[in-house]
Amino acid sequence: MLLSFTDKGLYCAAGDFYIDPWRPVNKAVITHAHSDHARWGHKYYLCHHYTKPLLQARLGDNYYESIGWNEPIYINGVKVSLHPAGHIIGSSQIRLEHGGEVWVVSGDYKTEDDGISGAFEVVPCHTFITESTFGLPIYNWKKQAGIYEDIRQWVTHNAEQFNTSVIIGYSLGKAQRILTAVAPLEKPVYVHGAVWNMHQAILSAGIALPQVHRVTPETTKAELKGSIVIAPSSAEGSPWIRRFSPYNVAVCSGWMQVRGNVRRHNADAGFVLSDHADWNGLLGTIQATGAERVYVTHGFQSALSRYLNEKGIWSAEVKTEYGGEEENAESGKAVNTAEE
Amino acid sequence: MKAFAALVHTLGTSTGTNEKLDALANYFVTADDRDKVWVIALFSGRRPKRIISSSWLSQWCIDITGLPAWLFEESYHTVGDLAETIALLLPPPVMENQEGHTLAGYLEQLILLEKQTDTIKRQFITSCWRQMQREEIFVFNKLLTGGFRIGVSQKTMVNALAKKINLSASVIAHRISGNWNPATTSFEQLLSEHNTQIDYSKPYPFYLAHQLDKTPEQLGAPEEWQAEWKWDGIRGQIIKRNNELFVWSRGEELMTEKFPEYQVLQALLPDGVVLDGEIIPAAQNMPLPFALLQTRIGRKNVTKKNLEETPIAFFAYDLLEYQYEDCREQPLETRRKHLEQLVQGINHPVLQLSAVIAFNSWPQLTAIREEARQRVAEGLMLKRKSSAYQVGRKVGDWWKWKIDPLTIDAVMIYAQKGHGRRSNLYTDYTFAVKDGDKLVSFTKAYSGLTDKEFAQVDAFVKNNSIEKFGPVRTVKPQLVFEIAFEGIAASNRHKSGVALRFPRISRWRTDKTPDDINTLEDLKKMLELYGK
Numbered sequence: 120m121l122l123s124f125t126d127k128g129l130y131c132a133a134g135d136f137y138i139d140p141w142r143p144v145n146k147a148v149i150t151h152a153h154s155d156h157a158r159w160g161h162k163y164y165l166c167h168h169y170t171k172p173l174l175q176a177r178l179g180d181n182y183y184e185s186i187g188w189n190e191p192i193y194i195n196g197v198k199v200s201l202h203p204a205g206h207i208i209g210s211s212q213i214r215l216e217h218g219g220e221v222w223v224v225s226g227d228y229k230t231e232d233d234g235i236s237g238a239f240e241v242v243p244c245h246t247f248i249t250e251s252t253f254g255l256p257i258y259n260w261k262k263q264a265g266i267y268e269d270i271r272q273w274v275t276h277n278a279e280q281f282n283t284s285v286i287i288g289y290s291l292g293k294a295q296r297i298l299t300a301v302a303p304l305e306k307p308v309y310v311h312g313a314v315w316n317m318h319q320a321i322l323s324a325g326i327a328l329p330q331v332h333r334v335t336p337e338t339t340k341a342e343l344k345g346s347i348v349i350a351p352s353s354a355e356g357s358p359w360i361r362r363f364s365p366y367n368v369a370v371c372s373g374w375m376q377v378r379g380n381v382r383r384h385n386a387d388a389g390f391v392l393s394d395h396a397d398w399n400g401l402l403g404t405i406q407a408t409g410a411e412r413v414y415v416t417h418g419f420q421s422a423l424s425r426y427l428n429e430k431g432i433w434s435a436e437v438k439t440e441y442g443g444e445e446e447n448a449e450s451g452k453a454v455n456t457a458e459e
Numbered sequence: 460m461k462a463f464a465a466l467v468h469t470l471g472t473s474t475g476t477n478e479k480l481d482a483l484a485n486y487f488v489t490a491d492d493r494d495k496v497w498v499i500a501l502f503s504g505r506r507p508k509r510i511i512s513s514s515w516l517s518q519w520c521i522d523i524t525g526l527p528a529w530l531f532e533e534s535y536h537t538v539g540d541l542a543e544t545i546a547l548l549l550p551p552p553v554m555e556n557q558e559g560h561t562l563a564g565y566l567e568q569l570i571l572l573e574k575q576t577d578t579i580k581r582q583f584i585t586s587c588w589r590q591m592q593r594e595e596i597f598v599f600n601k602l603l604t605g606g607f608r609i610g611v612s613q614k615t616m617v618n619a620l621a622k623k624i625n626l627s628a629s630v631i632a633h634r635i636s637g638n639w640n641p642a643t644t645s646f647e648q649l650l651s652e653h654n655t656q657i658d659y660s661k662p663y664p665f666y667l668a669h670q671l672d673k674t675p676e677q678l679g680a681p682e683e684w685q686a687e688w689k690w691d692g693i694r695g696q697i698i699k700r701n702n703e704l705f706v707w708s709r710g711e712e713l714m715t716e717k718f719p720e721y722q723v724l725q726a727l728l729p730d731g732v733v734l735d736g737e738i739i740p741a742a743q744n745m746p747l748p749f750a751l752l753q754t755r756i757g758r759k760n761v762t763k764k765n766l767e768e769t770p771i772a773f774f775a776y777d778l779l780e781y782q783y784e785d786c787r788e789q790p791l792e793t794r795r796k797h798l799e800q801l802v803q804g805i806n807h808p809v810l811q812l813s814a815v816i817a818f819n820s821w822p823q824l825t826a827i828r829e830e831a832r833q834r835v836a837e838g839l840m841l842k843r844k845s846s847a848y849q850v851g852r853k854v855g856d857w858w859k860w861k862i863d864p865l866t867i868d869a870v871m872i873y874a875q876k877g878h879g880r881r882s883n884l885y886t887d888y889t890f891a892v893k894d895g896d897k898l899v900s901f902t903k904a905y906s907g908l909t910d911k912e913f914a915q916v917d918a919f920v921k922n923n924s925i926e927k928f929g930p931v932r933t934v935k936p937q938l939v940f941e942i943a944f945e946g947i948a949a950s951n952r953h954k955s956g957v958a959l960r961f962p963r964i965s966r967w968r969t970d971k972t973p974d975d976i977n978t979l980e981d982l983k984k985m986l987e988l989y990g991k
């Protein structure tokens with residue numbers, strides 16, 4: 120076993136390093152900058168070039184080293200390379216090769232190219248460790264272009280009634296996609312502080328994004344009339360949001376696929392916009408890797424794993440501590456106060 | 460069908476009543492007349508007969524998608540709604556229907572299929588699925604499974620119609636009541652504007668009481684007040700005019716057909732009478748728990764069994780019209796005198812007087828109030844003897860003085876995912892009390908937590924499951940809640956030997972540990988005290 124599943128996270132004994140560990144370790148290879156995967160307290164972080172400024176913004180000063188995609192390095196004789204995961208900016212799958220054995224850790228991934236995060240790459244391997252956030256056949260996404268069109272129509276409809284469109288999405292990843300979706304409308308876009316911080320970090324990585332304004336106590340009502348506001352889920356139902364009145368709220372998340380979740384958010388609209396692979400995306404990827412063994416982590420792991428076994432692909436569930444913040448924040452299960 | 464699917468979508472997602480009203484009103488302008496008739500029928504509970512079972516629909520979806528049955532089940536547990544699960548699982552349409560069947564078209568087809576074999580039904584339904592978009596499939600499945608709960612009351616629909624046609628809301632409510640068949644009734648027949656008959660069914664607006672927020676002493680002299688039990692039933696008006704009988708509920712829904720027991724009053728009551736009172740199950744002139752009535756309310760057709768198991772009486776407490784004369788301006792004392800004469804004259808068990816409680820002082824009444832629970836009442840009503848019958852929630856003359864609910868501290872032992880709005884969260888819990896060093900489950904309880912608390916409990920459940928049994932998780936007995944309830948009765952269906960009435964979570968006792976919870980002994984004491 121090139122990787123073992125320990126209580127600190129996925130551990131590569133041959134190379135003496137961890138992947139996305141959830142307890143402090145000496146050496147961590149990080150798939151992406153979401154806080155359930157990139158945690159505080161490691162002595163050394165290895166990640167993609169784009170991920171580094173995001174980690175700096177979230178975790179402060181640490182010893183970071185970054186590499187590009189498809190640029191292998193060796194750690195204690197284990198060949199390590201990063202490959203685009205399509206989940207958020209900088210998100211990477213991690214490929215390990217040692218003694219003729221190849222393992223790939225997917226981190227979080229999305230198979231549709233969103234134009235920001237880099238196009239997902241299938242990496243052939245013997246053992247694949249996949250996420251399963253949306254690992255049920257009820258989750259099948261519409262094409263991004265269609266969803267963006269729906270969002271623009273909704274915003275236009277609100278603006279006709281002089282209402283502000285408040286769009287809720289995770290501050291890293293989703294917020295930038297929402298921004299791209301509404302940019303063609305050429306309306307002023309205001310953002311919550313958490314989105315603003317991520318926006319600045321992404322700009323500092325040298326990636327261009329449409330212009331946004333930060334919502335401050337000085338922002339006037341007149342400026343906000345008919346505008347677009349992007350905010351994380353912590354803003355939902357908070358006093359912060361009331362300043363935009365009259366407004367309509369939409370939530371952008373894969374969980375919006377189920378009607379009950381839209382109602383639970385008490386949102387005016389729910390757009391099924393996800394940064395994770397849907398059911399067919401997961402199955403297609405697993406097949407394309409040619410993996411003989413598939414470990415399934417955070418999400419609907421028992422369902423996906425059982426399904427794979429029945430289809431003749433050896434599979435097992437792995438208990439991890441991922442999905443604590445991001446996926447829950449996305450589903451609205453927990454209010455992410457860290458973002459305030 | 461597309462327009463109807465869009466309407467259902469808007470009604471399902473819009474958060475305000477006005478938005479729903481506008482969406483419906485708009486639909487009533489743009490839709491085809493045949494479709495309108497069906498929408499009125501559907502939203503007033505007139506569904507076509509169910510022609511196919513859920514298990515067949517599930518099976519056909521499994522056949523089409525090739526998914527294993529357990530994965531279909533798992534999906535259903537996550538979505539919480541069969542019609543929606545199938546809509547999410549089916550592949551997108553191969554070829555979208557060109558002619559686009561109307562809502563009426565589909566429904567009339569379904570009626571024709573009623574007598575057909577399962578094979579023919581299957582052929583029709585699966586071919587519809589193949590031609591429809593997801594939203595349409597969802598709505599179509601809802602028509603098939605009959606569970607149209609989309610958060611629109613009959614009253615909202617009536618108001619939407621009233622916005623667009625030249626008839627008052629009460630006339631519309633009356634016209635769409637009763638027995639009519641949507642397949643054979645035209646919109647013109649149903650809601651013609653030129654049909655200018657007098658609306659004999661029209662109820663008066665209800666006068667509503669406020670919760671007493673002070674001591675009764677602050678109301679003044681006790682002799683100025685009339686006290687009654689506050690019954691736990693459905694507030695209603697019984698109207699006899701033009702030799703016809705009408706029963707209205709406080710939601711201003713015409714419910715005449717739901718209570719066939721009252722039909723005898725059509726012959727017994729004089730013409731031109733309106734009574735205000737409470738619809739309650741009763742036996743030997745005594746009220747029975749409201750829970751019994753709930754089994755009847757939801758049904759479109761009341762069965763013979765319902766009538767035998769849950770006999771209904773009307774407990775009258777006010778007289779609003781007598782000999783076609785509106786008497787709401789008369790003082791309560793006078794109205795009450797006439798009411799008593801009227802009811803006693805009729806002398807039929809289905810029409811009861813809501814008794815006036817004799818008392819001389821407030822402390823005496825306070826003591827009497829303690830008996831409320833034994834009398835299946837929620838507390839007391841206090842009405843100023845000199846008061847007129849007003850409209851709506853006017854403060855000052857009518858007060859409800861409820862008793863506090865019973866409470867017990869218990870620990871959560873099982874959790875299950877909610878349905879609909881909370882389909883992805885563990886929100887349905889089962890609670891236990893202590894019996895020596897064992898835990899005995901005694902009730903389920905649902906509402907009462909905030910969304911934030913639900914999220915926290917949900918996270919706890921996911922991290923502290925001991926066992927998974929179907930959709931139910933056994934969790935570490937650690938979280939303590941205060942359960943409030945309105946009554947307690949002996950039950951041999953429950954392990955604990957008791958059944959609670961309206962159990963709900965009143966608060967999360969984060970300050971307590973499972974060692975501090977109540978015992979089975981405590982429950983049994985309550986049963987002795989209040990359970991009779």
Ligand SMILES: [Zn+2]
Nearest residue numbers: 153206227445
């Ligand atoms: Zn992530």
Ligand SMILES: [Zn+2]
Nearest residue numbers: 227441442445
């Ligand atoms: Zn993740």
